[in-house]
Amino acid sequence: DAGITQSPRHKVTETGTPVTLRCHQTENHRYMYWYRQDPGHGLRLIHYSYGVKDTDKGEVSDGYSVSRSKTEDFLLTLESATSSQTSVYFCAISDALTGTGGDGYTFGSGTRLTVV
Amino acid sequence: AQSVAQPEDQVNVAEGNPLTVKCTYSVSGNPYLFWYVQYPNRGLQFLLKYITGDNLVKGSYGFEAEFNKSQTSFHLKKPSALVSDSALYFCAVRGLNRDDKIIFGKGTRLHILP
Numbered sequence: 001d002a003g004i005t006q007s008p009r010h011k012v013t014e015t016g017t018p019v020t021l022r023c024h025q026t027e028n029h030r031y032m033y034w035y036r037q038d039p040g041h042g043l044r045l046i047h048y049s050y051g052v053k054d055t056d057k058g059e060v061s062d063g064y065s066v067s068r069s070k071t072e073d074f075l076l077t078l079e080s081a082t083s084s085q086t087s088v089y090f091c092a093i094s095d096a097l098t099g100t101g102g103d104g105y106t107f108g109s110g111t112r113l114t115v116v
Numbered sequence: 117a118q119s120v121a122q123p124e125d126q127v128n129v130a131e132g133n134p135l136t137v138k139c140t141y142s143v144s145g146n147p148y149l150f151w152y153v154q155y156p157n158r159g160l161q162f163l164l165k166y167i168t169g170d171n172l173v174k175g176s177y178g179f180e181a182e183f184n185k186s187q188t189s190f191h192l193k194k195p196s197a198l199v200s201d202s203a204l205y206f207c208a209v210r211g212l213n214r215d216d217k218i219i220f221g222k223g224t225r226l227h228i229l230p
Contacts, residue, residue, distance in 0.1 A: 035220075042206060042222035043160070058217065090159055104150050105218070107159030 003027040006091050006108040013115055019078040021111050023091030025071075032074040033092040033105070034058075034066060036085075043090065049074055081115045088112050118143040120209045122221035129197045130229050137192040137224050139207030143216075149190040150208040150218070151181055160206060166190060177201070197228045 004025045013019050023032060033048040035058075045058030047066040055066050063085060065077045078085055092105040120141045129135040141147055148167055152160040164175025171183040181192045190207060207221040 040222060043220040045217055048217075092160075104152075104162040104165055105160070107152075107161070109157075109159050 021076045023074040029093040031094040036087040120221040135197045141209040143211040148210040152206045154204040
């Protein structure tokens with residue numbers, strides 16, 4: 001998706017290991033979000049950021065941490081990966097907290113994470 | 117607390133027929149409402165939004181949605197379905213309070229049958 005890239009696209013990791021997913025944007029948007037998508041649950045917000053070094057928790061933040069040292073990068077870290085964190089992770093960006101600016105949220109293509 | 121419900125996991129429609137994907141919401145006060153579409157192995161793409169004004173909102177790819185405040189619904193519609201409309205559709209809602217987050221429904225898979 002234009003303006004936002006996620007890396008890696010796929011990752012398999014072992015239980016107990018730390019994992020970091022990266023979201024990079026070229027739109028200079030203020031707000032960035034991390035979601036996880038699971039069957040039967042839709043998308044659930046993990047963490048979000050409203051500026052450099054300004055972050056807050058979403059509804060499913062346990063076991064995850066984030067950092068935003070630059071406007072363009074938002075990192076999601078699984079401190080010690082568990083099988084319940086096997087999921088597809090999406091990053092999104094917005095130029096307004098409400099998502100009402102422009103075309104709402106812009107989503108990345110996702111990272112498929114498997115914890116074995 | 118705000119919430120959004122998509123009562124149908126899957127909707128099947130014949131190509132050329134009108135389609136409706138249902139969404140109801142619960143939020144204090146007036147809502148911001150959104151529809152997104154997800155194609156296989158892709159992120160979500162914005163379709164349309166309701167902020168204020170006309171209850172009928174037009175969006176991308178010929179889709180539209182009608183905001184009905186009395187029924188707290190925001191159903192997605194299209195007059196004539198295409199096979200290429202087959203995808204996963206998400207409704208989302210946000211309240212007007214500063215701390216409100218966008219909440220997504222669980223998604224409805226739309227199958228357009230040739």
